[in-house]
Amino acid sequence: MHTPAISIEHLRKTYGTLVAVDDLSLEIQRGEFFGLLGPNGAGKTTTINAIVGLVKPTRGHILVLGLDAVRDYRRVHRLVGIAFQELILDGSFLNVREILIYQAGYFGIPPRRARAKADELLERFGLWEKRSAKVQELSGGQKRRLVLAKALIHDPEVLILDEPTAGADVEMRLQLWEMLQDLHAQGKTILLTTHYLEEAERLCQRVGILHQGRLVSLGPPEQLARERGQAHLEDVFLELIRSERS
Amino acid sequence: MIGFLTLLKREIMRFLKDAIDTIAPPTISVILFLLIFGVGLGSRLGDVHGVPYIQFMTPGLLLLAIVRNAFLNPAYSLFQARWYGNIADFLVSPLSVEQIALAILLGGVARGLVVGALVLVAAWLLTGITVAQPMWALGYALAVAVAFAGVGCIVGLWTRGWEGVGAIDTFVLDPLVMLGGVFYSLEMVRGVPLIEPLTALNPFTYITEGFRAAMLGEAEAHVLTGLVLTLALGVICVGVVIALFRVGYHLKA
Numbered sequence: 001m002h003t004p005a006i007s008i009e010h011l012r013k014t015y016g017t018l019v020a021v022d023d024l025s026l027e028i029q030r031g032e033f034f035g036l037l038g039p040n041g042a043g044k045t046t047t048i049n050a051i052v053g054l055v056k057p058t059r060g061h062i063l064v065l066g067l068d069a070v071r072d073y074r075r076v077h078r079l080v081g082i083a084f085q086e087l088i089l090d091g092s093f094l095n096v097r098e099i100l101i102y103q104a105g106y107f108g109i110p111p112r113r114a115r116a117k118a119d120e121l122l123e124r125f126g127l128w129e130k131r132s133a134k135v136q137e138l139s140g141g142q143k144r145r146l147v148l149a150k151a152l153i154h155d156p157e158v159l160i161l162d163e164p165t166a167g168a169d170v171e172m173r174l175q176l177w178e179m180l181q182d183l184h185a186q187g188k189t190i191l192l193t194t195h196y197l198e199e200a201e202r203l204c205q206r207v208g209i210l211h212q213g214r215l216v217s218l219g220p221p222e223q224l225a226r227e228r229g230q231a232h233l234e235d236v237f238l239e240l241i242r243s244e245r246s
Numbered sequence: 247m248i249g250f251l252t253l254l255k256r257e258i259m260r261f262l263k264d265a266i267d268t269i270a271p272p273t274i275s276v277i278l279f280l281l282i283f284g285v286g287l288g289s290r291l292g293d294v295h296g297v298p299y300i301q302f303m304t305p306g307l308l309l310l311a312i313v314r315n316a317f318l319n320p321a322y323s324l325f326q327a328r329w330y331g332n333i334a335d336f337l338v339s340p341l342s343v344e345q346i347a348l349a350i351l352l353g354g355v356a357r358g359l360v361v362g363a364l365v366l367v368a369a370w371l372l373t374g375i376t377v378a379q380p381m382w383a384l385g386y387a388l389a390v391a392v393a394f395a396g397v398g399c400i401v402g403l404w405t406r407g408w409e410g411v412g413a414i415d416t417f418v419l420d421p422l423v424m425l426g427g428v429f430y431s432l433e434m435v436r437g438v439p440l441i442e443p444l445t446a447l448n449p450f451t452y453i454t455e456g457f458r459a460a461m462l463g464e465a466e467a468h469v470l471t472g473l474v475l476t477l478a479l480g481v482i483c484v485g486v487v488i489a490l491f492r493v494g495y496h497l498k499a
Binding site: 015046049052053054055056074075077078080082084086088089090092093102103105106107108109110150 | 247248249251252253255256259260263264326327330331332334335336337338339340341342494498499
């Protein structure tokens with residue numbers, strides 16, 4: 001039996017009396033394109049932050065390719081690349097190229113290889129012309145592509161994307177979808193959170209719908225729609241959220 | 247090791263690239279202190295412990311520069327990285343939390359020593375001061391830089407706002423250092439109400455006097471007294487910093 005890319009077992013995270021994630025169990029297989037959906041505050045970002053160690057689980061375990069995300073965090077981090085929802089970029093004194101080179105360095109990539117990898121990603125993501133620019137000089141779309149390039153600098157096996165197309169215009173969204181499909185075709189496991197159900201329907205092989213920290217539905221988008229007699233994932237999503245609320 | 251060295255390089259480049267804001271102001275202010283209090287007023291004070299006043303105050307000013315810069319670099323770097331969120335770049339990398347803590351701390355040590363070296367050169371040009379026990383003085387400067395870079399890391403993790411770093415600098419470090427014998431010896435304030443007891447009770451006085459002993463060859467306190475105090479402070483601060491990083495204090499939710 002294959003080791004899943006990500007295995008979440010009974011994850012619970014509370015902040016005081018607020019339950020952000022409630023007994024979440026989920027497996028994402030290697031090479032899968034998986035979407036985590038849910039309204040604001042459903043626990044999506046908490047879940048992915050727990051995978052990369054930015055959130056300490058109150059209870060439960062997370063395994064990444066069989067490695068414990070807490071105990072083996074350093075080995076897990078080598079395997080995972082994450083693009084955060086907020087466009088977090090170390091731009092106070094570094095230019096675009098340096099941001100990628102330094103990020104490669106944190107992952108133990110020697111300087112010469114780091115420079116080559118940074119240049120390759122700058123070309124691939126259409127940022128070569130902006131290599132000497134400061135982050136503040138980039139457009140929203142360029143920042144988003146830089147965040148994605150940064151997540152790929154160490155060639156991770158598992159890619160986690162938190163709302164990768166939030167705020168993107170239609171053209172940019174299509175470009176990013178194409179990039180993500182290419183990465184998936186190269187064999188990467190992708191875990192994506194999104195508010196755009198069309199995005200999940202188009203890209204994801206399976207989706208999990210979270211509501212108030214609990215997994216309320218799981219399966220391929222078309223199967224979920226069929227089972228509930230709906231035409232689209234959006235209708236399934238709305239029906240589930242409304243029934244949970246009532 | 248590459249990851250650790252990259253983060254250390256980042257911490258050093260952070261202040262070197264912005265030298266006009268990070269290196270120049272503290273160096274210039276210490277040079278002004280030397281000129282005004284040392285060359286100007288100092289010439290009327292005569293010798294203190296057998297050396298001209300300007301040479302007497304130089305070790306204290308050097309220590310002041312090292313302390314403040316070793317403190318400020320990690321304090322602002324850590325808080326800035328937390329504030330803007332790019333601390334996540336380090337936390338999701340394969341760097342261990344101990345490596346992250348030490349790289350940020352050593353960045354502060356580097357800034358403290360760079361500013362200290364510039365101040366020493368300026369002091370040598372202005373006063374012709376030489377270092378009596380170079381190895382003791384260097385070891386001392388290093389220990390002080392480590393201890394106060396540790397304090398800077400703790401403040402950078404603790405503070406919830408930009409003003410927190412400034413508040414500690416103004417309300418804790420400045421009084422500690424200013425009342426710690428930078429400009430005077432215990433002998434000079436003997437019998438002065440408030441100043442004498444505050445100076446005598448201030449552990450920084452013994453750190454300053456120890457460093458003065460290493461630089462000038464003689465002072466009121468033995469070189470080892472201050473060094474032991476500094477090393478103790480350094481061990482405690484580094485220990486606390488590593489413990490805070492391990493539990494993810496203000497780093498992980």
